[in-house]
Amino acid sequence: MRDDATDLGHLPGEDGPPIIGNTLRFLRDPAAEDRRFRAQYGRLFRNRTFGRRVVGVADAELAEQVMLDRGQVLSSRDGWGHLLGPLFPRGLMLRDFADHRRHRQIMQAAFTRQALQSYCADLDAQSRRGVGAWVAAGQVTFYPAIKSLLLEMAAVTFLGVPLGDEATRLNRWFIELFAAGAAALRAPVPGSTWWRGLRARRRLVAWFEAAIPERRGATGTDLFTLLCNVSSEDGDRFTDDEIVDHMIFLMVAAHDTTASALASLLWYLLQAPDWAARLAAEADALGADAIDEADLERLPLLDQALREALRLNPPVRYIVRRTVEACPMGEHALPARCPVAVIVPGVHEDEALWADPLRFDPDRFAPGQARAHKAAWIPFGGGAHTCIGMRFALLQARIFLYHLLRQATVESAGPLGQRWRQVPVPMPVDGLPLRLTPRSPS
């Protein structure tokens, strides 16, 4: 990949101190830093962090322009490549234009309504089991526990591997691979997080390569088996190497994001007991021990609350691209090879789009509420790279929350922590310790 453009001096913004730029300020508090830039420089600005100059976009109109990319001048591969490329090469988000369209068309077949329905029974059974174990223990540190539970669910739903030693081994490799994604030292020094991540990737590749032949032609309903057998409308299929790359990327795209969204919603509910009570009453009114996609229609408040948490604390804070050629952006001109980041919270906190934007208010998503702009709510992105797992994520999150709200009264174990780490995804610094008391549905 050729070097980034550096001639951005004509844009509003600042480079920060020599060499380090604004990296330290960003690492200390990305949310505050993004707000400072938006207040000081407006809806488009330049910044310099981690040795790179980046153009930040904090405005729905410009976010839509970036995500729709009508002129095909914004590369997702070049935008995300330096962050994700070495660990997750050739994942769907690391492909562009015609090549991306081809892969997305084939993969779409694993995300149809029918496919989603086939995942439901496993998601439901595993959520019930996981929540039941936490309630029996009476307490849980939510963030690490939900990450483990989601990985266990993924072993069954995505990989088609029953819980047991093999699933545990695979999950350990995935954890090592995810951890490398956030490693500060990106050199294969033996024993380092990065080195362990690359080793885990090699092990996962070998596992997938060995498993593909038996999955081709098989009839399982897990995502891996589907991906081995899906084809586009004109019969195009994935090669073995493509399946391996897509599966590894899907696991990373699915995992931390959903854990973060669930932690955010619980954290907001702990501060909004009226909403927690409304959601528990809604779950009781549904009153089934096992639920599927159709039942979720009867949980509209839960859907609203989840959307509001995704607005206030979006798991993917930045949507990153790089220009392939010079192009206009709003009233400005961007050079070729210019990194661009849509700052999702910048849109979600825009007072012109959302009244009292920092307040948790799920009624914003009540039926009949008009959206101020098509791109006012973009936790799943938009355009060609819109999250392919969006419906799966909303399905999984609501099934899990239904079981939690129905089985337990959830309280904070001690004073509610206020600190969140924002990168790679927002997560509560104290892990969100909870006390869970069994409840008998009213």
Ligand code: HEM
């Ligand atoms: C709450 C959970 C999730 C959130 C907030 C989320 C968010 C996003 C966002 C913002 C993008 C677009 C990035 C861009 O345009 O650069 C994206 C892409 C993607 N997501 Fe998700 N995601 C979630 C869950 C999932 C799940 C469960 C899966 C898989 C089952 C998944 C798979 C993907 C894939 C494969 C892409 C790349 C799509 C493409 O490039 O065409 N995501 N996600």
